[in-house]
Amino acid sequence: MDTKHRILDEALTLFSEQGYANVYVNDIAKRVGIKAPSLYKHYKNKQAIFDAIIEEMNRRFMEQAGSLNISGMDPTADAAIYQNMNEDSMVELGKNLFLYYLHDDYTRRFRKMLTIEQFRDKELAKVYQQQYFEMPLSYQGMLLGLLVSQGVLVTDNVPVMTLHFYAPIYLLLTVCDREPKREKEALKTLEEHLRQFDRIYGRAIA
Amino acid sequence: MDTKHRILDEALTLFSEQGYANVYVNDIAKRVGIKAPSLYKHYKNKQAIFDAIIEEMNRRFMEQAGSLNISGMDPTADAAIYQNMNEDSMVELGKNLFLYYLHDDYTRRFRKMLTIEQFRDKELAKVYQQQYFEMPLSYQGMLLGLLVSQGVLVTDNVPVMTLHFYAPIYLLLTVCDREPKREKEALKTLEEHLRQFDRIYGRAIA
DNA sequence: GTCTATAAGAAGATAGAC
């Protein structure tokens, strides 16, 4: 990785832990292994580093959206769902979604940074909304809607069913962002949630 | 309200919108209507203002917990629930909870401030966890558990049922913190969620 | 592209009069 990208990478790490204002260009430079003035050969100023992070993230999101792989899970897994859906594959679906969001390094740091900076900048608030609510809910809504039309799941309100699927995942994610040590406990709760979700909306009780 | 309290109040407003590091003592002073050096007659330094906000909030939380009125709804409403529970009162319960969290001025500003500052300080992360997950889930778990033992609701897993009740409320709350204009839309979604929750866990389909 | 030296300015905090 060249210096220009290493600067973005280290800056993102620091911004995600302390917030933009608490990170000094000197801190970034130190982690990159250069002196602060050298940063200015790569970026006009501190704000430009932040902007480049946002831009890089937009690029990644476009890629994701373009490949329709919005959830971040691999297409193989997504495709399999349409064919043979059962409780176990539903649990797999939710766990994969959760673990992708939690462990993908860029996603995780970027989400934390957005969480910290969202109230300062309306644009960032919109990005957060888009990324963590609108995109997951619409993609999963599509997926779950397909399962409804196949008779695998039963409901007359797909959006609310999708909310019931995703909201606990989102809540557990914010728990783990704050206290990563609770991941195991969160995964257990997640599995219970998903099994109950399947029992609620699955054919069995319909 | 005396100057000492006005300082806390204005500081909380600013911290909740911009974060601690982006607010200057001069900004706080200006809003209070005094000059910055005068602040130091009331608080030792900027950090002491922040600490006093946390302390004030702890005091309020203790009061709430002490009166067992953890959800923030009034006791009359809470008591009524145990007696005559139906879908409409369930909707009322959830909406009240949501609107209290969203509109209570101190609660709202404090939540936003915690959201911004949580990753910088483990103690603040714990406060957030306690306030927005552990306390609501345990209180509502108790409430919903009571309804289960009365046969009003049916489940063999009260904690997950409570998660299904609360997680969508939490998600919609974070939406409105970011974009207050979406409150009406969120309330509509919330009502749909609650009615579906009642149908899922209510006697009817058990 | 990286460095050292340093300018420029911002922000927190204190001194001391009133």
Add this chain to the structure above:
DNA sequence: GTCTATCTTCTTATAGAC
């Protein structure tokens, strides 16, 4: 308790050599 004036420190950013 509030003010003006001021100090100190920290932080961003630039200049210019290598």
